[in-house]
Amino acid sequence: MIYIISQLFSHNIDDTTKYLINQIKEKDIVTVVHSLNVGYYMKEFCKTLGFDGKICYTIGLLHDVGKLYIDDDILKKKTQLTSHDFEKMKRHIQYSAEILREYGYNDDIINAVLYHHERWDGSGYLQGLKGDQIPTMSRILAIVDSFDALTSLRLYRNSVSHYEALKIIEKDINKYDENYFILFKDFIDDLYKD
Numbered sequence: 669m670i671y672i673i674s675q676l677f678s679h680n681i682d683d684t685t686k687y688l689i690n691q692i693k694e695k696d697i698v699t700v701v702h703s704l705n706v707g708y709y710m711k712e713f714c715k716t717l718g719f720d721g722k723i724c725y726t727i728g729l730l731h732d733v734g735k736l737y738i739d740d741d742i743l744k745k746k747t748q749l750t751s752h753d754f755e756k757m758k759r760h761i762q763y764s765a766e767i768l769r770e771y772g773y774n775d776d777i778i779n780a781v782l783y784h785h786e787r788w789d790g791s792g793y794l795q796g797l798k799g800d801q802i803p804t805m806s807r808i809l810a811i812v813d814s815f816d817a818l819t820s821l822r823l824y825r826n827s828v829s830h831y832e833a834l835k836i837i838e839k840d841i842n843k844y845d846e847n848y849f850i851l852f853k854d855f856i857d858d859l860y861k862d
């Protein structure tokens with residue numbers, strides 16, 4: 669399924685975004701497939717919520733662009749990251765924001781990306797924001813990002829089904845915006861029915 673979705677990569681995007689996606693593809697195939705999937709889910713899900721599909725698509729496609737600056741021995745590690753690796757990996761958020769700023773993306777896009785690892789209960793990073801201190805688009809992106817991370821194959825673990833991924837997120841619902849999660853669940857149920 670991951671490859672099927674990534675093949676839906678629309679060419680209806682600007683040249684800068686295309687260029688950055690190609691840079692991610694050169695760096696790491698797992699990250700580019702994840703980025704394309706998250707872009708696709710963001711575009712389609714956000715449209716059902718009445719947001720601008722193109723902006724949401726860009727946010728999803730480029731949310732992890734900062735991984736371009738993460739060393740390969742961490743990014744492509746075949747075992748789970750150590751806490752030291754994880755601290756370095758967290759920096760991808762600032763790198764993403766820096767790259768997006770450098771290429772002239774607007775603040776809505778930069779902020780959505782900058783806070784996508786914050787969690788509703790304050791347990792996320794980098795700032796430990798809580799609840800509606802976290803921008804709406806970052807809260808949506810957090811759900812979509814976690815969902816694709818769980819359903820995609822990673823080097824150090826197997827993937828789970830869409831149904832199981834939703835269950836796993838639901839168990840941890842205090843970390844996510846529950847209202848958007850309920851809507852996302854309906855969206856995924858619709859997308860994968862039959």
Ligand SMILES: [Fe+2]
Pocket residue numbers: 731732760784785
């Ligand atoms: Fe990320």
Ligand SMILES: [Fe+2]
Pocket residue numbers: 702706731732813
């Ligand atoms: Fe991600």
